[in-house]
Amino acid sequence: MIQTLQWIFGLVVVVTSVLAVIFSFRSRRSRDPILRGLYGARMNMSIGTTLIFLALIQMVLFSGSTLRVIVGALFMVMGLFNLFAGMRNHSHFTKHRSSAR
Template sequence: MESFIFTVLAVFIFISLLFSIFYSVRSRQMKEPVKKGIIGGKLNISMGAMLVFISAVQLLNSNESTLRIILGAIFLLLGLFNLFAGLRNYSFYRNKEQQHTQS
């Protein structure tokens, strides 16, 4: 059962890594600031999810060492911060885009 959980987490880490790479490349290609902000928000969300999944692997590992718990907690905090910042930026720029199209 434990190996199944770690396999699922590894798949989620890999998927969020692919999204992070995809949005990073797209963000660098965008010229319009509003669309770049939307893509940047999605990038932060995918990076935050990846860090949360990495922290879950660290915290759920059976040999609980102090270093592993500290690293898991740091990754969890960074991941949650990235998720929050990404959601905030995404909603801000999405509203800005909708206001621009209505004008």
């Protein structure tokens, strides 16, 4: 069971990290400011998901030393902040994109 969770969490971390890099490149290369914002928001959501799953790996899969719990809690807070900021920005730029058409 623990081995399965390690593989699943590790796979999610790798996939969301790759997505964050892809959206970062797309955001930096885009000339359209609305698309740049959408890709930046998706990048934030990917980074947030990565940090949340890194926190879960730290807190759930390893023994609970004080330092691990503190680092996991910091990753969780930063991940939640990035996730919600990305969701807010994505909805903002989606509204602008639909009104621009």
